[in-house]
Amino acid sequence: MIGKKGMIMAGGVVGLLSVVLGYFGNPANMGYCIACFVRDVTGALGMHRAEVVQYARPELMGLVLGAFIMAKTKNEFASKGGSAPFIRFFLGALMMIGALVFLGCPLRMVLRLAGGDLNALPAAGGFAVGIAIGIFFLNRGFNLKRNYTLVSTEGYIFPMLNLLLLFILVVFPGLLIFSEAGPGSMRAPLVLSLISGLVVGGMAQRTRMCTMGGVRDAFLFRDNLLLMGFIGIFLIALAGNLALGQFNLGFAGQPVAHTETLWNFMGMVVVGLSAVMLGGCPLRHLILAGEGNTDSAITVMGLMVGAAFAHNMSLASSPAGATSGGKIVVMVGMLIMLGIAYLNSELADSKVKGDVKVG
Amino acid sequence: MVNVDARGLSCPQPILMTKKAVEKKPESLTVTVDNETAKNNVLRFLNSSGYTVSIVEDGEDLQLIAKTN
Numbered sequence: 001m002i003g004k005k006g007m008i009m010a011g012g013v014v015g016l017l018s019v020v021l022g023y024f025g026n027p028a029n030m031g032y033c034i035a036c037f038v039r040d041v042t043g044a045l046g047m048h049r050a051e052v053v054q055y056a057r058p059e060l061m062g063l064v065l066g067a068f069i070m071a072k073t074k075n076e077f078a079s080k081g082g083s084a085p086f087i088r089f090f091l092g093a094l095m096m097i098g099a100l101v102f103l104g105c106p107l108r109m110v111l112r113l114a115g116g117d118l119n120a121l122p123a124a125g126g127f128a129v130g131i132a133i134g135i136f137f138l139n140r141g142f143n144l145k146r147n148y149t150l151v152s153t154e155g156y157i158f159p160m161l162n163l164l165l166l167f168i169l170v171v172f173p174g175l176l177i178f179s180e181a182g183p184g185s186m187r188a189p190l191v192l193s194l195i196s197g198l199v200v201g202g203m204a205q206r207t208r209m210c211t212m213g214g215v216r217d218a219f220l221f222r223d224n225l226l227l228m229g230f231i232g233i234f235l236i237a238l239a240g241n242l243a244l245g246q247f248n249l250g251f252a253g254q255p256v257a258h259t260e261t262l263w264n265f266m267g268m269v270v271v272g273l274s275a276v277m278l279g280g281c282p283l284r285h286l287i288l289a290g291e292g293n294t295d296s297a298i299t300v301m302g303l304m305v306g307a308a309f310a311h312n313m314s315l316a317s318s319p320a321g322a323t324s325g326g327k328i329v330v331m332v333g334m335l336i337m338l339g340i341a342y343l344n345s346e347l348a349d350s351k352v353k354g355d356v357k358v359g
Numbered sequence: 360m361v362n363v364d365a366r367g368l369s370c371p372q373p374i375l376m377t378k379k380a381v382e383k384k385p386e387s388l389t390v391t392v393d394n395e396t397a398k399n400n401v402l403r404f405l406n407s408s409g410y411t412v413s414i415v416e417d418g419e420d421l422q423l424i425a426k427t428n
Contacts, residue, residue, distance in 0.1 A: 076395070083367065138375060146367025149419060208396065220371060279369055 002207050004228045010207045011232020017196045018111050018233070019240030021059070024192055027183040028246065028255035029115040031237075032059065032200070034282040035096060035105035038300070039307040039316075040184055041165070044176045047304065048311035052182025058190050060286070061166040062197015063204070067290030068159040070202040079155030081294035084144035087340060088295050091274045092302020093309065094333045095282065098270025100307065100316035101263055101326045102126075103256055105282045106211035106271060110230060112257065114237035116249035119257050119264050126265035130272020131215045134341070138220070138276065141346035147295055155292025158300070162290075166194070183256055201290060210284040212275035256319065263322035266330050273337050361388035365397060366420060373397040374404050381408050390423045398423065 002010075018031030030036050036053075043054030071077040099105045102123050104112060109127065112120035134142075168175050170190070179185040187193070203209070207229065214227035241247040251259050258264070275281045278299055280288065285303075288296035310316040315326040342348055363380050365373035374397075377390050381404075390405070392398050398414070398421045405412050410425035 080367075138371060141375075143368060143372050147369075148367060216371070221374070 002225075004225060007207055007209070007225055007228035008232040008235075010203045010209055011229035011234075012236040013203060013232075014107075014200055014209075014229075015111075015114065015233040015236030015238075016240060017200060018237050019244065019246070021188045021193065021196055022246065023244055024188040025186055026188045026193075027186045029112045029117060030104075030108060030183065030256060031111060031188075032196075033104055033108035033111065034060075034063075034286065035099035035303070035307075036108060036183070038096065038282065038303045039100065039311070040179075042304045042307040043184060043311070044178070046177055047308040050311040050316075051184075052179050053184040053311070054177040054179045055184045055187055056165055056169045056176050057187070058166065058169065058194040059197040059200075061162040061169075062194045062199075063201035063283070063286050064159055064162040064197075064290040065166070066198035066201020066203075067205040067287040068162075068201075069198075070205040071291040074206075076205075077155065077292045079150045079152050079292045079294065080147045081150050081154060081298075083147040083295050084344075085295060085298050087144060088278060088299045089302040089305070091278050091337070091340075092285070092299040093306030094329075094337065095271055095274040095278070095299075096303045096306030097310050097315050097326070097329050097333065098267045098274065099282070100267075100310040101322050101330055102267030102271070103258065103317050106268075106275070107233070107281070107283055109268065110211070110233050111237050112254070114234050115241050115254075116247045117254040117257055118249070118251045119254060119259055119261070122261045122265040123268040126268035127212075127272040128215055129265075130269040130274075131212060131276055132219060132272075133269070133338075134273050134276025135216060135219055137341040137345050137347075141349075142277070142341050142344055144277070144344060147293070150294065154294055158289045158294065158297035201287060204283060204287045205291065208284075210280050212272065212281040213284065215272075216276060258317050258319055258321045260317075260321045263317065263327065263330070266327075266334075267317075267322075270330055270333055270337070273334070273341075277337065277341060361385040363388065363390040365401070366391055366393045368392075368397070369394065370397055370400050373401050377401050377404055381405070381410075387424070387426045390425070392421050392423070393419050397421075 021031035037057040044056040217223040285296040
């Protein structure tokens with residue numbers, strides 16, 4: 001078992017690599033942002049046409065392959081899946097849209113805080129509220145039913161697709177789209193990005209690090225183990241930003257951020273609730289998908305499709321603020337998620353039993 | 360004998376299901392899981408709830424057989 005010290009250290013490595021990646025070219029406070037990486041990869045594949053956020057980020061392939069290699073080495077790779085795949089796909093898409101209304105996944109939220117971006121404070125509040133809503137349903141028996149052991153090839157497809165994408169990026173980059181301006185054009189050297197991905201992927205596989213899991217377990221079981229990862233990320237990224245003079249306290253003029261408090265909050269409520277329902281934050285699902293869990297692979301596909309919709313239909317926020325489409329999807333998405341959570345908990349069971357007369 | 364079937368579920372569900380079963384204070388209960396993380400977490404929970412646990416492996420399934428001390 002990994003102790004609290006190990007978890008803080010693992011978080012610290014993520015925090016350190018984020019600052020290093022930012023220093024060597026990744027966008028500010030975005031050294032390590034899973035939602036942003038997925039969104040950029042989606043753009044590189046031409047699934048959306050937002051020209052400023054298109055790049056097949058090697059960190060992403062590194063994360064999946066790092067988790068894959070670690071899981072294989074430790075004999076923990078197993079093809080599993082079949083637990084409400086389409087609900088997971090759909091929740092993945094909503095999770096991404098929520099993240100893009102705030103402009104960051106939970107990991108970037110911590111990194112933004114560590115960079116002095118105070119807009120991440122209401123987001124953190126929203127994340128906690130979303131998780132608390134999820135816990136309300138968990139305590140009332142919410143689950144998406146069990147998964148199953150699947151044919152062994154099933155689990156290999158996702159990691160192999162990541163290997164293929166990495167191969168294309170290195171050997172046939174002409175097949176992919178590369179941003180010429182904006183965040184997508186800001187990139188750390190390929191080898192550095194890839195190695196950072198592999199290291200964090202392997203580490204996250206061992207520690208089961210999860211940003212949502214940290215808050216959830218602290219609320220639910222008073223168990224702070226996973227939360228230590230979160231704290232490690234924050235402290236080291238903060239120290240790194242201060243040391244490199246990248247710390248800039250305030251609300252206005254923060255990199256790739258907007259100042260609309262309500263929508264920073266609401267975007268992360270969506271992320272928090274969907275993450276509890278899915279059993280993990282975007283980082284965790286990449287890792288699980290690398291371990292052969294195809295429910296998580298489908299969740300990642302949902303993230304990509306969500307990113308594509310978010311940019312094709314102007315749901316993603318920009319530094320100018322949230323869009324009307326984004327606001328509508330966040331509100332309607334909340335209602336749909338509450339419905340799914342309710343219908344798959346004991347609350348709905350008891351209603352049905354009460355209403356239906358037997359005989 | 361109380362049986363909790365938490366196979367195919369990942370944490371926290373196995374713990375929550377075990378917790379619910381333990382609230383009725385049964386003298387013995389069996390929790391079946393199919394992954395190491397769930398096994399470790401449920402084991403920790405049962406031990407802290409005052410049960411002595413023995414573990415039986417049955418193919419992919421892991422049975423935690425718990426008895427009151």
